[in-house]
Amino acid sequence: MKRWPGILAALSFLPSAFGQAANGKIDRAAALRELRDFSPSGMSRRLGPDYAAYPRAGQEKFPEVWMVPAQQGPGGRIWQVGGPWTKSAGDYSSTQGQVLFVPDAGAFPVDRVTIIEWAHGCFAEAPLPPWHGGFRPEPASEKWRKAAPGGNVGMPIAMARGMGYWANNGLAVFSSGLVAAAGTVTARGLEPTLQLPAGKIPTAISITNKSEFALITLHDPGKRTGQVAVLSMQTNGKKTGFVHEWQDDHAWSLPSVGLFTDLKLLGFVDLPGIEFPTGVCAVGNDLNHRLNGRDGNAGLLREYDLARQADRDVFAKGPNAGYGSTAGFAVVIGKYENKAAFLDLQPLFERIREMYFTTEENYRKTRNSGTDPRQWPFSFETDPSWRPPVVKVLDVPRPTAVIASLAGGAKARALIASEDGKVGIYTVGGLATKDPASADAVARAGEAQVGRNPVCLAYQKHAWDTFIAACRGDREIVWIRIGESEPRVVRRLRDARLLDPVFVESADTHGIEAPLITVADFKGRKILNYRYGPLVFATQGGARFGMGPDGKAEFECGGVLEFPGSPFCVSATNVN
Secondary structure, three states: OOOOOHHHHOOOOOHHHOOEOOOOOEOHHHHHHHHOOOOHHHHHHHHOOOHHHOOOOOOOOOOOOOEOOOEEOHHHOEEOEEOOOOOOOOOOEEEEEEEEEEEOOOOOOEEEEEEEEEEOOEEEOOOEOOOOOOOOOOOOHHHHHHHOHHHOOOOEEEEEOOOOOOOOOEEEEEOOOEEEEEOEOOEOOOOOEEEOOOOOEEEEEEEOOOOOEEEEEEEEOOOOEEEEEEEEEEEOHHHHOOOOOOOOOOEEOOOOOOOEEEEEEEEEEEEOOOOOOOEEEEEEOOOOOOOEOOOOOEOOHHHOOOOOHHHHHHHHOOOOOOOOOOOEEEEEEEOOOOEEEEEEOHHHHHHHHHHHHOOHHHHHHOOOEOOOOOOEOOOOOOOHHHOOOEEEEEEOOOEEEEEEOOOOOOOOEEEEEEOOOEEEEEEOHHHHOOOOOOHHHOEEEEEEEOOOOEEEEEEOOOOOOEEEEEEHHHOEEEEEEOOOOOOEEEEEEOOOOOOOEEEEEEOOOOOOEOOEEEEEEOOOOEEEEEEOOOEEOOOOOOOEEOEOOOOEOOOEEEEEEEOOEEEEEEEEEEOO
16 A cells, blocks of 8 residues: 655644634635645645644554455455355345545546445445446546546545435536536436636535535635535436436426436525635435325326426425425535534525426426526526525634534534534524524534544434544544434544544445445545444345444444545445
8 A cells, every 4th residue: 555755644734724824814825725735735734633633642552443354256246244145136235426536646536436235145345346337537537527627627626415315416526616427337317517617716515405406615716705606406317218307308406316417507605704615514404205106105206297287286285295395504614714604595495396386387487498597597696586695604613524404394403513523513493494594593502522623524324313523633433413412422433444534424225224334544545334233134034234253343344445546535325
């Protein structure tokens, strides 16, 4: 394994070095240099202090989590749990997605990776190169290069998928201003791209629950302000042949399974008090409502034709009235300014419902869609009424990561992590419901203490009240439960092979129960899988497997996949 040059190990990550002048004010020139530095050391500085940056009394001894041995099936395919291999594939399940990394010279900075796979009675718990469809580089990379200015996509900054539903495609944003879609082996969509206006510097991205809108944080050097770009995504099952999607040539920002066919920039929201935004999380208020078919069982979007008033009524006030979000919010953090801004997304969700699910007159307006600002979906300049307003800006010391509840309602919360390891829990009031949003309702209600520099916050799948933090400063992964009372830490993962955790994601599954996370190890130049709960072959006999050599351990390492560079983001989804 290649090792980082010694200079990186000695880098200082003191707060004063992160775009801060000696008097505590923002050093604009330094901040801009940092946001434009895509070298390994520059990207590491973005991520903040690592384990070596903090003084310690002595050398700490880390446990070594047991790694399940690999076995090999026909064709050389790897698996670890279950078996023996059977000729019948059974209820096939796999999870694939993209890994973003700071590349070595000559390497492209995005790969497509298989996170887990279950087939032929065998479960592959290790991250692996896909056996079909492309691996290194990401198969969409050629299309991205053709769309990028001068053929250079630049450095990937971040990638996101809708986290409240099946999201086949994600969007990656690059330093060149390119926004590009990527999917899986069976769900690539049309891999649309969009170029942000020249000069704007993207810093983060988030996508709402059911792939309706993407929010990208930016610095605008000309205006000397921070902004949020709002994108609408189109899906069209007629063009892609995807049976799970809307069969409509004009389906923009409808709740969907995220197989994108086009992207449109609606406009920008200025961020008062934040010139250099560093993170964002955008959510709706619908998580648990399934799509009901005409027969009352679980259905497919292709069953419905919104040209029919009866079908529009199904989504406005009928069995699928709860399928899409009616409200939502976004939280933007500014590490340079020590601020967090709360945006009300209800105007966006309300407008989509109004245009697609109500009258014939409104529906007909969606039939003239396209790239012109006056075509549907209308730009904010054409129709300012659906531009999301900023409801409140709060002081937050050195915010490093942000996440928010997907389900909405009175229990919805926002979580904002600070560099010192405190994770603040915030009430959001009407931002998460159809009630009016109130600045007074947005307030810090509690906090949990995790490891230092929690640079990433993630969802634990199927647990509305539990979140996961990747704590770079203490080389640990920490689970936080907010519950009904005081937030508390419920689990900590430390492993000797985990050198520099900077990102964590909980894996999608189908047909199995497999509580599993993927961690990006920046200086370790690898990603790792860890299982933290029993594996159950739910739809194929119900076999159950614990963790560790005796099945009784708290964690199990599923495997390691190395990269020609330093990974810092993972975005994956279930393969249909």
